[in-house]
Amino acid sequence: xxxxxxxxxxxxxxxxxxxxxxxxxxxxxxxxxxxxxxxxxxxxxxxxxxxxxxxxxxxxxxxxxxxxxxxxxxxxxxxxxxxxxxxxxxxxxxxxxxxxxxxxxxxxxxxxxxxxxxxxxxxxxxxxxxxxxxxxxxxxxxxxxxxxxxxxxxxxxxxxxxxxxxxxxxxxxxxxxxxxxxxxxxxxxxxxxxxxxxxxxxxxxxxxxxxxxxxxxxxxxxxxxxxxxxxxxxxx
Amino acid sequence: xxxxxxxxxxxxxxxxxxxxxxxxxxxxxxxxxxxxxxxxxxxxxxxxxxxxxxxxxxxxxxxxxxxxxxxxxxxxxxxxxxxxxxxxxxxxxxxxxxxxxxxxxxxxxxxxxxxxxxxxxxxxxxxxxxxxxxxxxxxxxxxxxxxxxxxxxxxxxxxxxxxxxxxxxxxxxxxxxxxxxxxxxxxxxxxxxxxxxxxxxxxxxxxxxxxxxxxxxxxxxxxxxxxxxxxxxxxxxxxxxxxxxxxxxxxxxxxxxxxxxxxxxxxxxxxxxxxxxxxxxxxxxxxxxxxxxxxxxxxxxxxxxxxxxxxxxxxxxxxxxxxxxxxxxxxxxxxxxxxxxxxxxxxxxxxxxxxxxxxxxxxxxxxxxxxxxxxxxxxxxxxxxxxxxxxxxxxxxxxxxxxxxxxxxxxx
Amino acid sequence: xxxxxxxxxxxxxxxxxxxxxxxxxxxxxxxxxxxxxxxxxxxxxxxxxxxxxxxxxxxxxxxxxxxxxxxxxxxxxxxxxxxxxxxxxxxxxxxxxxxxxxxxxxxxxxxxxxxxxxxxxxxxxxxxxxxxxxxxxxxxxxxxxxxxxxxxxxxxxxxxxxxxxxxxxxxxxxxxxxxxxxxxxxxxxxxxxxxxxxxxxxxxxxxxxxxxxxxxxxxxxxxxxxxxxxxxxxxxxxxxxxxxxxxxxxxxxxxxxxxxxxxxxxxxxxx
Numbered sequence: 001x002x003x004x005x006x007x008x009x010x011x012x013x014x015x016x017x018x019x020x021x022x023x024x025x026x027x028x029x030x031x032x033x034x035x036x037x038x039x040x041x042x043x044x045x046x047x048x049x050x051x052x053x054x055x056x057x058x059x060x061x062x063x064x065x066x067x068x069x070x071x072x073x074x075x076x077x078x079x080x081x082x083x084x085x086x087x088x089x090x091x092x093x094x095x096x097x098x099x100x101x102x103x104x105x106x107x108x109x110x111x112x113x114x115x116x117x118x119x120x121x122x123x124x125x126x127x128x129x130x131x132x133x134x135x136x137x138x139x140x141x142x143x144x145x146x147x148x149x150x151x152x153x154x155x156x157x158x159x160x161x162x163x164x165x166x167x168x169x170x171x172x173x174x175x176x177x178x179x180x181x182x183x184x185x186x187x188x189x190x191x192x193x194x195x196x197x198x199x200x201x202x203x204x205x206x207x208x209x210x211x212x213x214x215x216x217x218x219x220x221x222x223x224x225x226x227x228x229x230x231x232x233x234x235x236x
Numbered sequence: 237x238x239x240x241x242x243x244x245x246x247x248x249x250x251x252x253x254x255x256x257x258x259x260x261x262x263x264x265x266x267x268x269x270x271x272x273x274x275x276x277x278x279x280x281x282x283x284x285x286x287x288x289x290x291x292x293x294x295x296x297x298x299x300x301x302x303x304x305x306x307x308x309x310x311x312x313x314x315x316x317x318x319x320x321x322x323x324x325x326x327x328x329x330x331x332x333x334x335x336x337x338x339x340x341x342x343x344x345x346x347x348x349x350x351x352x353x354x355x356x357x358x359x360x361x362x363x364x365x366x367x368x369x370x371x372x373x374x375x376x377x378x379x380x381x382x383x384x385x386x387x388x389x390x391x392x393x394x395x396x397x398x399x400x401x402x403x404x405x406x407x408x409x410x411x412x413x414x415x416x417x418x419x420x421x422x423x424x425x426x427x428x429x430x431x432x433x434x435x436x437x438x439x440x441x442x443x444x445x446x447x448x449x450x451x452x453x454x455x456x457x458x459x460x461x462x463x464x465x466x467x468x469x470x471x472x473x474x475x476x477x478x479x480x481x482x483x484x485x486x487x488x489x490x491x492x493x494x495x496x497x498x499x500x501x502x503x504x505x506x507x508x509x510x511x512x513x514x515x516x517x518x519x520x521x522x523x524x525x526x527x528x529x530x531x532x533x534x535x536x537x538x539x540x541x542x543x544x545x546x547x548x549x550x551x552x553x554x555x556x557x558x559x560x561x562x563x564x565x566x567x568x569x570x571x572x573x574x575x576x577x578x579x580x581x582x583x584x585x586x587x588x589x590x591x592x593x594x595x596x597x598x599x600x601x602x603x604x605x606x607x608x609x610x611x612x613x614x615x616x617x618x619x620x621x622x623x624x625x626x627x628x629x630x631x632x633x634x635x636x637x638x639x640x641x642x643x644x645x646x647x648x
Numbered sequence: 649x650x651x652x653x654x655x656x657x658x659x660x661x662x663x664x665x666x667x668x669x670x671x672x673x674x675x676x677x678x679x680x681x682x683x684x685x686x687x688x689x690x691x692x693x694x695x696x697x698x699x700x701x702x703x704x705x706x707x708x709x710x711x712x713x714x715x716x717x718x719x720x721x722x723x724x725x726x727x728x729x730x731x732x733x734x735x736x737x738x739x740x741x742x743x744x745x746x747x748x749x750x751x752x753x754x755x756x757x758x759x760x761x762x763x764x765x766x767x768x769x770x771x772x773x774x775x776x777x778x779x780x781x782x783x784x785x786x787x788x789x790x791x792x793x794x795x796x797x798x799x800x801x802x803x804x805x806x807x808x809x810x811x812x813x814x815x816x817x818x819x820x821x822x823x824x825x826x827x828x829x830x831x832x833x834x835x836x837x838x839x840x841x842x843x844x845x846x847x848x849x850x851x852x853x854x855x856x857x858x859x860x861x862x863x864x865x866x867x868x869x870x871x872x873x874x875x876x877x878x879x880x881x882x883x884x885x886x887x888x889x890x891x892x893x894x895x896x897x898x899x900x901x902x903x904x905x906x907x908x909x910x911x912x913x914x915x916x917x918x919x
Contacts, residue, residue, distance in 0.1 A: 011918070050736045051918040067915075069741045077737035083730030087673040088666070096666050100659060100738055139734075149737075488883050512874060534874035555703070557874060603838070609845040609882075610837050611874065612853055616862060617711050618830035 001026045001147060001178045002047060007056035009042055009202075016042045018202040020056070026146070029169065029179040031189045034199035035230055040182045041080065043199065044149055047180070048077060060147065073101070078140035080151040083132070086125030090116065090135055093124060097139055105142040113164050114138065130156040141168055148172065149180045154188050166192060190222040198229060205229070263287035271296050271304070271312065278302055286310045286333070294320050294339070301327035309334040309363065319346040329358045338367040340395060347372035347397070351379065359384065369397035370418065373427075375404045382411050388418035390441050399440070402427040402450075410435060420446040421463065428452050436461070443468045444485075447475065455480060465489065466511060470496040477503045485511040492533070495520045503528060513538050514556070517546070526550045527647060535561050535601075539569070549573055552646045553596070557614065560596040562637060563605050571596065571639045575646040583644045593638035599626035602633050660744035660751075663735065667752025671724070677756055680716060684764025692772045702782045705765070706865045709790045710858050714797040715822050717757060721801025722818045724753045726811045736919055743911040746802065750910060754798040758791045765790075785868045789861045792899045796857045797822070799906035806913050829856050846881035854894070857902045864895040 007020040016039045024030055032040045045051040046058055049065050049072065058065050065071055084093055094107050111117060114134040119127060127135070133156045140150065154162060169179065169192055183189050189196075196213055198206035206213060206229060210222055219225040260282055262274045271293055274284040283303040287310060294314040298304070298321060311334045314320040318339040321330070328351075335348045347369035351357050357379040363386075364370045370386040373379065381400060390396030399415035401423045402408060410432045415421040421437030421444045424430060432455035437444035444460030447453070447469040456478035460467050466485035469475060475498065482492030491513035495501070498520040507529040508514035514533040515525075519542040529552045530536035536556040537548075541564035548570065553559045554577040573589065581590035600619045604611050613619050626633060671677050687708060691701040728749065735745045765787065766774075774780055801818055808814040833852050837845055853859045867886055885891045 045919065048737050050733065052916065070739055072737060073739040075737070077734075079730065079733050079737065081730050084734070085666070085670040085728060085731050087670045092669075096662075097738070099662060100735075100740060603834070607837050607841040607845070609841075609849045610834055612849045612863065612882075613830055613834055613859075614862075614866060614874070615707060616830045616859065617707075618827050618834065620707075621827065 001061065002180075003057075003059045004043075004047070005057050007043075007046065007058065008054045009039070009046065009051065010054055016202055017046070017053075020203055022197065022204055022207070024178065024180070024197075026178050027173075027176050028194040029173055029181060029192050030195045030197055031193035032180060032182045032197045032199065033189065033226065034205075038199040039202050040199055041151060044151060044180060044182065048072065048075065048149065073103070074145050074147055076140045076143055076145045076148045078136055078148075078150045078153055080155070084124040084135070086123060088124055089121055090124060090127070091120040093135065094138065094142070098142075101143055103143045103145075105144075107138055107142040110138040110142055110168075113168070114161055128156075130158060130161070133157055134161060137165060137168075141172070145177075147178050147180070151182050152184070153181065154183060154185050162188075186223045186226060198226075200230075259283045259285055261285045261287065262291075264289045275300065275302065275304075281327075294318050296321045298323045298325055298328050300325050303329040304331070304333070305329075306332035306334070311336060313337050314339060314348075316340065319344075319348075319350060321349045323349065323351045323354055323357060326355045327357070328354065330360070330362060331358075332361045334363045334365075335367075336365045338364075338369070340368045342395070345369050345372065345397060345401075347401075350374060351376045355379065358382065363387075365389075367397065367418070369401060370399045370415070371401070373400075373402045373405045373408060376408070377406045378408070379405075380409045380411070381413060382409070384413045386413065386415045386418065388416065388440075390418050393419055393441055396441060398423040398446075399437070401425075402430060405430070409433070416440065420444075421460070422446070424448065424450045424453065426450060431455070433457055435459075438462050440464060444482075445469075447472050451475070454478070459483070460485070460492075462486075466492045466494070468494040468496070469498055469501075470494070471498075473499050473501075475501040477501065477506060479505040481507045481509070482511060482514070483507075483509045487512060491516045491538075494518075495523070498523065507531065508533055508536065516540065517543055519543065521545055523547075524549070528552070530554065530556055530559070532556065534558065537561070539564065544568055546570070547572075550643075550647050551575070553577060554646070558598060558601045558604075560637075561601050561605055562597050562634065566634055566637050571637070573641045573643055574639050575643040576639065577646075579642045579644075581642065588644055589641035590644060593640045594642035595627060595630065595633065595638055597633045597637055598623045599632055657744070659740050660748040663740075663745055663748025664751045664755065667724075667728075667749045668756050671752060671756040672759070676720065676723075677760055680720070680757065681760040681764045684761055685767060688765045688768030692768055701769075702779050702786060703869060705786060706862070706869070709786060710793070710862050710865070711826055713761065713790050713793045714826060714858055717754070717794045717797030718801045718804075718818045718822050719815075720757060721750075721753055721798040722805045722814050724749070725802055725805035726814065733919055742914050746806075746910055746914040747907070750798060750802050750907065754795050757794045757798065761790050761794060762787055782865075782868055786865060789865055789899075792903060793857065793861055795903045796899075796906065799903065799910055802910050803906055803913065806910070806917060825856050825858050830859065833859075850881070850885060854898045857899065860895055860898055860902070864892070864899070867891055867895070 002024040004020055004022040007017050009017040032043060034040050042051055046053050060071050061074060063071060098105055116134055119131055153165060157165065190210060195209055197204060213225050214220060217225045217228040219228050260268055260274050260278050262268045262271055262284060268274045268277065271286060271291055275298060278284055278300060280300050283305060286306045288308040290311040290313055292313045292315055294317045309332060312320060314337045316337050316339045320335055320338055330349060338348050339346045348364045348367050349359060350372040351374065353375045355377045359371055360382040362384045365387050367388055371381055386399040396419040398420040399418040399422060400410060400413060403425050405427045407429050410422060411434055413435045415437045416439045419441050421440045422432060423446045425448045427450045430453040435458045438461040440463045442464045444463040445467040449471050451473040454476040457480065459481045461483040463485055464487060466482050485492055490511065492508040492511040492515060494516045496518045499522055501523045503525045505527045509531045512534045514530045514536040516538045518540045521544045523546045525548045527550050531554045533556045535558045536553050538561045544567050546569040549572050552575045559576060559578065576594050576596065579590055579594045581592040583590050585591065600623050691704050695701040695704060732745060769783060774783060800821060804817045804821065805814045808817060837849060853863055
């Protein structure tokens with residue numbers, strides 16, 4: 001699904017990704033974790049083509065992404081901060097993204113799922129943060145794409161919406177889709193993810209299942225395992 | 237003495253016509269077929285009536301006191317061979333002719349109608365086209381050039397002539413003529429006591445009106461529009477310029493009026509509109525400028541130096557790019573009680589004049605005088621800012637050049 | 649199901665359309681529009697004559713339009729940053745996004761300008777007046793200035809992640825082109841007044857879009873003769889159509905270069 005080879009990225013003098021190698025196969029949910037500033041978002045953005053690598057190649061579904069844009073037709077992306085043009089109404093925003101993607105979509109089901117019917121005619125600037133995030137989720141899930149990238153999807157969600165989101169993720173996974181998720185809510189990660197990709201100092205420090213992680217760190221609790229993997233490194 | 241003479245001759249003409257004079261009719265089918273023949277057979281004070289038709293004649297010498305009248309504008313076609321009519325007798329009237337194709341020469345100033353050393357002439361209702369010189373008055377007196385239309389087709393100055401030219405002539409009235417597309421519309425040299433009134437001189441190559449070495453003349457209520465360079469008044473004394481309009485003399489070296497070496501003149505009630513320079517003044521003294529309107533000129537007034545005792549009072553200065561350019565000392569020239577559209581002061585004591593003086597010379601005007609290329613910064617924000625700061629505290633411009641009593645309302 | 653992808657230009661027009669609608673509904677567009685509407689009426693009320701109002705308007709246009717264009721452009725860019733990121737993840741070419749947004753902003757500003765000034769002037773009988781050509785030229789120049797300064801604004805914002813810095817540079821850029829440039833220009837003319845300056849000053853004018861617009865309008869407002877007073881080169885330049893064509897051509901260049909750079913830089917930037 002995604003092949004990342006020898007990926008380098010610097011912002012100024014600050015090396016964010018170095019010699020990063022990552023292979024993600026089709027199907028399953030991959031959680032990209034790591035401490036702040038470890039390059040999670042940068043990694044995701046290079047896959048999306050938003051950040052351009054200094055060195056290395058990335059291919060999504062067997063084709064290189066460099067200077068390409070059409071491959072994003074096969075990716076759904078949920079950005080971290082849900083901020084949209086304030087003067088558009090919710091339904092106009094949805095219509096606009098549909099207009100741009102020109103792909104079949106099932107936004108109606110999702111609108112119902114998150115109870116957004118009464119907000120469709122409201123301007124985006126008048127929505128609360130949680131409602132905006134729901135709109136964000138609708139936009140990310142309404143198209144049928146093989147790769148779905150979610151950056152902090154749980155931001156601002158109420159418990160009910162969180163449950164709906166998880167259901168949605170599992171539903172899509174069942175269809176054989178591949179997920180790339182970042183989150184700092186470890187409980188959420190533990191519940192949904194099949195594989196953990198742990199980033200540290202611009203490299204893949206660990207890649208494997210939750211069980212493997214627990215075994216490696218000798219912790220029975222996932223959260224503690226994550227904490228241990230970070231501190232372990234610190235003592236190196 | 238002159239006046240008595242006029243009346244005397246007038247009486248003679250009047251009675252002459254009625255009592256003794258006959259009328260000779262000229263037409264293509266008449267016994268007299270040419271104007272020359274008509275003049276040859278005419279007795280003094282006869283009338284020659286020219287019927288409608290085309291007469292191919294030139295060098296017509298009017299040697300007797302005659303009244304030559306055209307009926308329905310007969311055409312006299314000079315076929316570019318030379319001068320067409322020369323009047324060498326007193327008491328000649330020319331009326332209602334259409335004269336075309338005056339010969340062009342580089343050695344002789346051929347005219348459509350020339351008056352030589354004669355008195356009491358009247359030239360009226362004449363239409364001149366395709367001419368070199370139009371009406372040329374040479375050492376003549378006591379005549380009138382009235383209601384003629386002179387339409388030239390001049391392209392270059394060197395091979396074109398003037399519409400109405402006065403040379404060493406006195407006591408002449410030039411009234412209600414229209415002069416277009418010639419070199420100078422009206423040209424005066426060494427001619428005194430001339431009245432030029434209600435003429436329209438436009439689209440001429442050089443000047444609408446050109447004065448040289450002529451004194452005690454009046455020109456009033458004329459319109460000078462779109463000429464190469466407006467009106468030039470040079471080396472003359474006691475000229476009155478009243479109620480004229482100077483318009484659209486746009487051109488890189490153009491102006492409404494150029495005053496050069498003029499003394500004791502008066503400019504009142506004139507309108508200067510859309511000229512590059514309204515009035516350009518050089519070496520002129522004791523001139524009163526009052527009740528003139530200066531509207532949308534590049535420079536309303538340009539004072540170039542050696543000017544003394546000039547008074548600018550009760551004029552309207554409206555929307556000129558520069559009201560005044562001044563490149564000498566103030567001397568004893570006075571600016572007072574004018575209306576300036578650029579004045580932004582106030583009148584708290586309600587006496588009709590502003591409480592703070594107006595400075596007509598902007599810093600930018602001063603800079604442009606010094607470095608002409610800076611004109612390219614006209615109307616830029618930077619210039620507005622430095623003009624403003626100069627207005628608040630003058631450093632570069634003449635401190636004493638002010639209108640201490642700027643009017644709050646424009647003069648009607 | 650085969651995917652039907654739009655061409656980049658079609659997408660760009662779509663983004664333009666959405667940015668434009670978004671802006672046409674924003675408070676700031678109305679403020680801008682009402683400002684020009686008010687300005688038009690006040691000018692006409694004070695001058696009571698179209699041709700005079702046109703001259704006063706020129707002073708306003710060459711100073712305010714660039715300022716508003718550059719501030720508004722920077723503001724829009726920063727405000728729509730997250731939305732831009734959303735679009736960046738869509739199957740869209742980058743240049744389509746930025747050019748679309750740019751034309752949306754510049755377009756809505758131009759519409760506000762043209763309508764805001766056009767309405768009062770039309771009500772005062774513009775179509776019956778011979779000031780219509782001067783007025784049209786004024787609006788065209790205003791449109792050019794909007795396009796140029798919005799493009800400059802996008803360039804500045806693209807180069808500065810920091811909002812405060814971006815605004816600072818934008819205001820500085822405006823201040824430089826509107827005021828400081830002319831000050832330096834004037835000083836160099838005075839310092840070198842013993843040398844022939846015609847060509848130098850013409851070239852200096854060409855390098856500043858505000859000066860360029862100013863001379864273009866002055867040319868048409870018949871002050872060309874005034875400018876030509878100075879010498880043969882000015883006379884040739886301002887007295888003939890050469891000046892007009894050169895000025896318009898340079899305005900085109902001034903518009904195209906920042907827009908091209910916008911596309912170029914956006915392709916190479918990380919978001």
